[in-house]
Every structure is written in structure tokens, then in C-alpha cells.
Amino acid sequence: MKRILLLAILALAACKEEAAAPPPPATMTAEAAGHFCQMDLLEHPGPKAQVHLDGMPHPLFFSQVRDAEAYRRMPEQSHAIRAIYVSDMAVAPDWENPGADNWITASSAIYVVGAAIVGGxxxxxxxxxxxxxxxxxxxxxxxxxLMDMDDIPDHLVFAPENAPENAPSGDDDSEYLDRLRAITNTSGG
Known part of the structure; x- marks a missing residue:
């Protein structure tokens, strides 16, 4: 009886370990569309990201790594994040073609932040x-x-492409620009 009970406990433990393992990265294909933009990822240069959610059969793809990190940091998530993968640019063919299967975990990557090159x-x-x-x-x-992802401050993740001080100003949009300045100048991290 003890032997059967021990086998049952081991089997349950193995199931829990299997359920806890993150899903593997998905191959980026022509059907992959950016979660925010809904555009074909293969038409955009630079590294990509995929976010796997608990209970969802397919990952969310992102046209830029920065977009996936913004998604991760937003508090309004409906599902727990199980894994995030990013293009490994160390082995990517080039900037225009970041590769379909050269994924690494987002947490293990080292990031170049502030480069004079734009993403997808x-x-x-x-x-x-x-x-x-x-x-x-x-x-x-x-x-x-060079930075680890968790060291990148929120104001770089959420900053608009055209920072408020570079945006054209006018009487009709000054209130909007003031609010945008207030949001981007407060760093939560």
C-alpha cells in the first residue's frame, strides 16, 4: 500500500512540474501579427517578442521588444504571463531579418538601450x-x-516616440502636451 501511495505522490509531483514548465517559443511565420498593431511581423525590421499567457493556446507576438515589455508592465493583464521570448540578435541574420526561431527568454537577455536605430x-x-x-x-x-530588462526604467518603456519637448506645440494641443509631459517625466522605476 505504501508503494502505491508513493507512486501516486511521485506521479502528481511530475504532473505539477510538467504544468509549471513554460511553453516553448513559437516559430514566427507569415501568420504572426503584432498584438498592438495587427500588422505582419515579417514586414518589419528589428527584434520581435512573443508573450505566452496562461490558458491561451497561442502566444501574443509583438513587432518590437519594447512593446512586449510595455505589455508585461501594464497592470491590466487578464491572464498570467507564463513566458516571454525575444529575438536573439547575437545570432540573427541581420537587422532586417531577425530570425524565425532564434528565441531566448526575455529575462536571460542583455539589452542595448538607447541605440541610434529604431525597431519595427x-x-x-x-x-x-x-x-x-x-x-x-x-x-x-x-x-x-547595456542593461538587464528589469533595470530599464518605466519612463523609457512607456515614453512616446516623439517626446513632448520635441513635439510641435500649438494653442490647441498645449493641455495635451502638458499632461503627456507629466506622465513621461514621472518614473515609476
């Missing part, structure tokens, strides 16, 4: 690498600093 949606990008030397080489060529 024309906004500043957080460029992920599995290799620190490759990230350093990219930063030497394009500018930027």
Missing part, C-alpha cells in the same frame, strides 16, 4: 542579445548602454 514600428528599441560581447559590439557601432 519606428520607435526606439531594446535590442536583446544572448551574448554580452555581441551586445557590446552592437552598442559600440550604434550607441546605447
Amino acid at each position: 514600428m519606428g520607435a526606439q528599441e531594446f535590442v536583446p542579445f544572448s551574448d554580452r560581447a555581441a551586445a557590446r559590439d552592437f552598442a559600440d557601432r550604434h550607441g546605447g548602454v
Whole structure:
């Protein structure tokens, strides 16, 4: 009887471990559309991201890594995030073709932040690498600093592409610009 009980406990433990394992990354295909923009990912340069949600059979794809990080940090999520994968630009063929299967976990990547190159949606990008030397080489060529994702402050994640001080001003939109300045100048992290 003890032997049967022990086997049952081991089987349940194995099921829990299997259920807790994150899903593997999905291959980026022509059917993959950006979650926010609903545009074909293959038509946009730069690294991409995919977010796997609890209870959802397919990941959410993002045209830019920065967009996936914004999604992760937004408090309004309806499902728990099980895994986030980003394009590994250390092994990507090039900027125009970041690769369909060279995914790494977002938490393990080192990011080049502030490079003088834009992502797939024309906004500043957080460029992920599995290799620190490759990230350093990219930063030497394009500018930027190396950071872990959790060290990137909220104001860089949520800042609009055209910062308020660079946006055209006029009497009709000054109140909007003031509110936008207030939002982007407060950093929660």
C-alpha cells in the first residue's frame, strides 16, 4: 500500500512540474501579427517578442521588444504571463531579418538601450542579445548602454516616440502636451 501511495505522490509531483514548465517559443511565420498593431511581423525590421499567457493556446507576438515589455508592465493583464521570448540578435541574420526561431527568454537577455536605430514600428528599441560581447559590439557601432530588462526604467518603456519637448506645440494641443509631459517625466522605476 505504501508503494502505491508513493507512486501516486511521485506521479502528481511530475504532473505539477510538467504544468509549471513554460511553453516553448513559437516559430514566427507569415501568420504572426503584432498584438498592438495587427500588422505582419515579417514586414518589419528589428527584434520581435512573443508573450505566452496562461490558458491561451497561442502566444501574443509583438513587432518590437519594447512593446512586449510595455505589455508585461501594464497592470491590466487578464491572464498570467507564463513566458516571454525575444529575438536573439547575437545570432540573427541581420537587422532586417531577425530570425524565425532564434528565441531566448526575455529575462536571460542583455539589452542595448538607447541605440541610434529604431525597431519595427519606428520607435526606439531594446535590442536583446544572448551574448554580452555581441551586445557590446552592437552598442559600440550604434550607441546605447547595456542593461538587464528589469533595470530599464518605466519612463523609457512607456515614453512616446516623439517626446513632448520635441513635439510641435500649438494653442490647441498645449493641455495635451502638458499632461503627456507629466506622465513621461514621472518614473515609476
